[in-house]
Amino acid sequence: xxxxxxxxKYLVTQMGNDKSIKCEQNLGHDTMYWYKQDSKKFLKIMFSxxxxxxxxxxxxxxxxxxxxxxxxxxxxxxxxxxxGDSAVYFCASSPDLHNTDTQYFxxxxxxxxx
Amino acid sequence: xxxxxxxxGPLSVPEGAIASLNCxxxxxxxxxxxxxxxxxxxxxxxxxxxxxxxDKEDGRFTAQLNKASQYVSLLIRDSQPSDSATYLCAVLFSxxxxxxxxxxxxxxxxP
Numbered sequence: 001x002x003x004x005x006x007x008x009k010y011l012v013t014q015m016g017n018d019k020s021i022k023c024e025q026n027l028g029h030d031t032m033y034w035y036k037q038d039s040k041k042f043l044k045i046m047f048s049x050x051x052x053x054x055x056x057x058x059x060x061x062x063x064x065x066x067x068x069x070x071x072x073x074x075x076x077x078x079x080x081x082x083x084g085d086s087a088v089y090f091c092a093s094s095p096d097l098h099n100t101d102t103q104y105f106x107x108x109x110x111x112x113x114x
Numbered sequence: 115x116x117x118x119x120x121x122x123g124p125l126s127v128p129e130g131a132i133a134s135l136n137c138x139x140x141x142x143x144x145x146x147x148x149x150x151x152x153x154x155x156x157x158x159x160x161x162x163x164x165x166x167x168x169d170k171e172d173g174r175f176t177a178q179l180n181k182a183s184q185y186v187s188l189l190i191r192d193s194q195p196s197d198s199a200t201y202l203c204a205v206l207f208s209x210x211x212x213x214x215x216x217x218x219x220x221x222x223x224x225p
Contacts (some may be wrong), residue, residue, distance in 0.1 A: 033212065041200060043158065043215040056212050088158055097211045105157035 004106035006091050012112045020077045021109045023091030032074040036092040086113045116207045120216035133190040135219050139202030144205035149171045153199045195225045
């Protein structure tokens with residue numbers, strides 16, 4: 001069984017469009033994250049949620065809006081996509097905010113904005 | 115300022131050699147340090163974490179931490195071609211609840 005899953009795996013779209021990426025974890029974890037990995041492989045935290053509540057927003061443009069309907073799901077909606085949004089987006093989860101050593105990553109969503 | 119520095123590489127070693135990967139970080143008060151391995155096109159996976167000064171061994175992997183020098187390293191003994199990947203150093207800075215990653219070091223192990 002997949003611990004952290006993301007859909008879609010690949011997303012190709014035009015500038016200006018709106019798109020969503022979905023993430024689900026079946027580990028019973030309280031904390032979930034979104035990371036962005038750019039073309040130079042730099043992995044940077046975007047958001048963290050704990051029990052559906054936003055904990056961290058690392059100066060991400062407000063075109064990015066995460067939503068957590070329950071603690072097993074953390075979706076990412078992106079409005080007005082720009083070329084610079086092209087990257088691989090990883091979802092991750094950990095048992096809680098204080099157990100980041102057991103952080104599990106999803107397979108990633110490769111977003112290409114044309 | 116939270117900074118984690120790694121040499122981007124590639125670090126090339128022959129099969130069977132010891133690969134040494136290094137990482138420095140900006141906050142002396144940090145307590146938790148992690149090494150992730152990322153194969154091309156795949157997601158990062160945790161291979162080691164270390165909290166205390168000194169060495170921590172797990173199979174062919176040894177993590178070394180020197181808090182006074184703000185330095186953490188990963189040694190891979192008997193390197194195999196399957197170890198070829200990018201190795202990401204991550205630090206949990208004091209006062210923060212999320213990891214800060216370095217840009218990673220690409221390791222190439224040649225047969």
